[in-house]
Amino acid sequence: MALDENTVLEIGRHYRFQWEPAQQAHVLLYPEGMVKLPGSAGEIMKRVNGAATVADIVADLEHAFPGADLKGDVIEFLEHAHGKGWIRAKQG
Amino acid sequence: MEKAGFVQNRANPPLWLLAELTYKCPLHCVFCYNPVDYATYGAELSTGDWLRVLRQGRELGATQLGFSGGEPLMRDDLETLVCEARRLGYYSNLITSGVGLNEQRIAAFKEGGLDHIQVSFQDSTREMNDFLSSTRTFELKRKVAKLVKKYDYPMVLNVVLHRLNIDHVQQILEMAEQLEAEYVELANTQYYGWAYVNRDQLLPSREQLQRAEEITNRFRERVGNRMKIYFVVPDYYENRPKACMNGWGAVFLTVTADGLALPCHEARMLPGLTFPNVREHELGWIWNDSPGFNAYRGDAWMKEPCRSCPEKEKDYGGCRCQAYMLTGEAANADPVCDKSPYHKLVTDAVERAQSPRPHAEAKPVILFRDDKNSRSLAGREKTPVA
Numbered sequence: 001m002a003l004d005e006n007t008v009l010e011i012g013r014h015y016r017f018q019w020e021p022a023q024q025a026h027v028l029l030y031p032e033g034m035v036k037l038p039g040s041a042g043e044i045m046k047r048v049n050g051a052a053t054v055a056d057i058v059a060d061l062e063h064a065f066p067g068a069d070l071k072g073d074v075i076e077f078l079e080h081a082h083g084k085g086w087i088r089a090k091q092g
Numbered sequence: 093m094e095k096a097g098f099v100q101n102r103a104n105p106p107l108w109l110l111a112e113l114t115y116k117c118p119l120h121c122v123f124c125y126n127p128v129d130y131a132t133y134g135a136e137l138s139t140g141d142w143l144r145v146l147r148q149g150r151e152l153g154a155t156q157l158g159f160s161g162g163e164p165l166m167r168d169d170l171e172t173l174v175c176e177a178r179r180l181g182y183y184s185n186l187i188t189s190g191v192g193l194n195e196q197r198i199a200a201f202k203e204g205g206l207d208h209i210q211v212s213f214q215d216s217t218r219e220m221n222d223f224l225s226s227t228r229t230f231e232l233k234r235k236v237a238k239l240v241k242k243y244d245y246p247m248v249l250n251v252v253l254h255r256l257n258i259d260h261v262q263q264i265l266e267m268a269e270q271l272e273a274e275y276v277e278l279a280n281t282q283y284y285g286w287a288y289v290n291r292d293q294l295l296p297s298r299e300q301l302q303r304a305e306e307i308t309n310r311f312r313e314r315v316g317n318r319m320k321i322y323f324v325v326p327d328y329y330e331n332r333p334k335a336c337m338n339g340w341g342a343v344f345l346t347v348t349a350d351g352l353a354l355p356c357h358e359a360r361m362l363p364g365l366t367f368p369n370v371r372e373h374e375l376g377w378i379w380n381d382s383p384g385f386n387a388y389r390g391d392a393w394m395k396e397p398c399r400s401c402p403e404k405e406k407d408y409g410g411c412r413c414q415a416y417m418l419t420g421e422a423a424n425a426d427p428v429c430d431k432s433p434y435h436k437l438v439t440d441a442v443e444r445a446q447s448p449r450p451h452a453e454a455k456p457v458i459l460f461r462d463d464k465n466s467r468s469l470a471g472r473e474k475t476p477v478a
Contacts, residue, residue: 014246016183016207022105022153029183031208031248034107034155 105153129470165192178205190236333410333426
């Protein structure tokens with residue numbers, strides 16, 4: 001599903017996103033399971049905070065990693081994450 | 093910590109810490125996987141012991157924490173442990189029958205940061221009858237289901253299937269639907285602990301299994317995405333073994349009520365291995381260095397047919413405890429595998445299950461999991477019975 005640029009995103013219900021020192025990576029935890037989100041996936045997910053819109057996340061990443069054209073990849077990942085239920089449009 | 097340029101030859105960190113907080117349980121399920129001699133074990137760990145275990149497990153890298161038992165609600169310090177689990181960054185799962193869950197407790201769990209609750213439908217025949225006549229058990233489950241939903245947990249219902257209840261799978265699924273379960277696990281009994289003692293009474297026939305699967309599939313089509321249903325067949329009906337625990341000492345660490353650290357719930361039955369107690373050792377040493385946790389890591393311990401088997405990295409030779417229970421030797425291939433020279437032990441049990449009643453030689457009395465039976469089974473000589 002295509003995500004509107006003005007949609008505010010938050011982490012999905014029953015998921016928890018955190019940094020794991022033992023894995024040296026960000027992970028997403030859910031009932032009886034874990035997804036490892038190394039590198040750019042973690043960088044994108046850590047900006048999903050219930051306040052930033054899709055456009056904010058892209059802008060912040062482009063600021064943090066200047067010179068790269070990230071927009072297409074970021075939106076593709078966010079749509080993938082949204083499809084999986086890892087993130088959702090902020091509720092109420 | 094690892095230093096740059098120095099590769100430590102160590103196991104991967106455990107991902108799962110299962111805290112079997114107590115063997116106390118208000119129920120007496122005939123399929124319980126708990127050790128049959130639990131009533132003879134020593135004192136339960138204290139709150140302080142558990143807090144230390146949680147901290148050490150987290151330092152090792154465990155992310156998933158299961159509170160189990162017995163019935164974990166029998167521990168009145170569960171609220172304390174839940175809070176500490178959240179503070180440490182675990183994703184915590186409560187595995188419960190729901191007996192003993194009330195609003196005050198679930199509110200404290202939510203507040204403390206418990207992430208997930210799995211409610212089992214603990215059918216013993218008496219409770220099944222209870223349910224079929226819509227009496228007490230169902231009322232209890234309805235109360236628990238309401239609380240679970242009210243506190244915004246997903247409603248996950250686990251039902252253990254066996255010969256005596258599998259023909260009721262339609263009613264069980266309808267019950268799950270009435271409880272508005274979002275996930276239903278129809279898990280056939282695995283034959284360990286009490287279930288192994290009662291195996292001939294519990295193993296369903298092939299026909300029963302097929303019928304139950306058909307009913308489940310039809311139900312799935314009707315409810316669609318509203319309810320996700322998993323159906324797990326008993327491994328006795330497979331011809332390749334399960335990848336037990338994803339490999340010995342690979343991801344899973346159990347700590348028992350009396351403090352023993354084990355690579356799986358059943359491992360304390362294995363002869364010749366001593367498992368460390370968390371009262372005496374740090375989890376780091378236990379996981380990385382203790383002989384018990386290294387006994388069946390990797391594949392150096394394997395014998396034929398596993399050693400040269402192309403599938404050994406897929407199933408790790410199956411379950412060491414099942415190999416021991418059935419063949420008397422834990423390093424043998426799990427006899428569920430049709431490459432095992434002992435596979436006939438499994439097919440014989442399956443064959444016996446095809447007769448309309450439990451086999452004539454089967455023990456006529458089913459053993460309920462209670463303290464009295466546990467003490468009497470503990471006195472029995474510990475030889476494997478095939």
